Amino acid sequence: MSGLDTLTREHAHELLGDMLRIRRMEEKCAELYQATKIRGFLHLYIGEEAVAVGAMRALRPEDAVVATYREHGHALVRGVPAEKIMAEMYGKQEGCSRGRGGSMHLYDADTRFYGGNAIVGGGIPLAVGMALADKMQGRNRVTACFFGDGAVAEGEFHESMNLAALWHLPVLFCCENNLYGMGTAIERAQSETRLALKAASYRVPAWDVDGMDVLATEETTRRAAEAVRAGGGPHFVEFRTYRFRAHSMFDPELYRSKEEVATWKERDPIELFRERLRDAGLLTDEEDQALEAAAAEEVERAEAFAEAGTWEPVEELERFVYSDPVPAREVAS
């Protein structure tokens, strides 16, 4: 585990607070799913919070983020307002994608959040292209691309890894290895389960890190992002993590044992970090309660906002297939 030596109280509270924000928001999402307020697929990130929370801290506002369909947490800690995320899950037009995307397709221009890509591996070439554009235009920005262990079996992963390395592009590949591609365990899908080795074989510097330790994820991602920013070309970080909930709300979880899940829950990133902070005297009961209260309040606000949201008029159905005659917004270069 990474040390607490240089950790300030404020920084510690931000990390814990952000993990709590994700956890509480998603617990609410699960509840709202049962209440049929949220429909479609809903892929919860619970258990993996230390990855997004640590990794996002390595990014700057001008950087870009490409994520997967399990992206609520990434969007939230990247800065997409919880209200807009929740409204999107409701399918309301106040949602960050106007209700056109739903849970799997969160987008936001202000934070340069490019989805919400639900074809496994499909976002990886996209990230490579964004980094290519930055390189060609001489912009010193990082494109962070999140994907799971399942994506590593896709051809798009291998094509993209090669292309990014060949062209020395500023991409930070963030592989969230939660050990299952939906219900198929990694050892049943990968001939080589040490995923960082695959990236390294393309001459992409690659590390793996304990994805349940938020200080480790932050430190490793920061080092990798700084190397990318310094002109070091693409870097790859494998975060070893675990999803505590089912793959989606439809998943009866027949493929893994309760004991396995229970063992991983003993390494809950929130509880681990909380204990360490308490032991180090960096977190009082009052502070902990305040963080919980802030997270609960944010969730409440998000739910109220989504409830109060409105349905896009059905007359607008065919909008956004092609850009409106008034040129569609282009992202600022």
Added chain:
Amino acid sequence: MTVATPNRPPAAAASERRTTTYREAVREAIRAAMRADERVFLMGEDVGRYGGCYAVSMGLLEEFGEERIRDTPLSESAFVGAGIGAAMVGMRPIVEIMTVNFSLLALDQILNTAATVLHMSGGLFNVPLVIRIATGGGRQLAAQHSHSLEGWYAHIPGIKVLAPGSVEDAGGMLAPALADPDPVLIFENALLYNHDGPAPDPEHPVDIASAVVRRPGSDVSLFTYGGSLHKTLEAAETLEQEGISAEVVDLRVLRPLDSETLLSSVARTHRLVVVDEGWKSGGIAAEVLARVVEHGLYDLDAAPERVCSAEVPLPYAKHMEEAALPSAEKIVAAARKVVGARG
């Protein structure tokens, strides 16, 4: 062959205009776009040092350098996806795919990303990407290099599908495609690269929205596009000698289809043959006929005909491939049939 465009005022008579090849016209259009806008770059397999599989980009590497004439590995999905990503953050990429059959390796990116991002993001992010794809048969390249899938791509909302059949369009469609805020696929029939014709006229840019009457006529409408345009014009010549006046309409744009021009032609001639190098079942010819039936059924005096490719993977042997593809003879026969069937 001189191709008339009677529903657009010509700047100069075609005969006064410079003649060039389809290949040269595309190359000149790329060159002009790259000179005009530094955000434009060309990316694809063998576009640089090799000069392009069909020699379209020959010489461009020397002028623009490796950054902007970018050879890629054989990774269609990655370089098409990279084109999408680059387009989303301010570049204007032209991605070349060597042949339409290979484009299927990138179909995920074209359909699941390029065509959907604008909609999935509620209008936040558009994808101003141009993809050029060589298409079509007739070169004895057998069943993995010869198909015509442009009509199939035209099924997809969110992209525009262009099929330049004339030299003027081959060069002229690139600039408006690059100016378009959304993904545009341009299908270049590989048999046309050596064709001569009037060069694009910079004073009169072409659009990427309308069908065009290439040859006016009164007895039968022949609708076609791309690689079948010249076969259809040839058929119209033959028909004229037989006293049948055929109107040839070039679809040019397969998505969105310009129904208005098509319907007004049928309203003039009352008879219709659709010529399409794609397969018949579920193809663009079927869509064109469906629209005519939906909106112009009572203008028709005879059952329409389709001349499409035979429903086989294209064979290698020359005589077999010829038998599978549309030809001027087949078009003439179909036209005779619909004209003979007097209502």
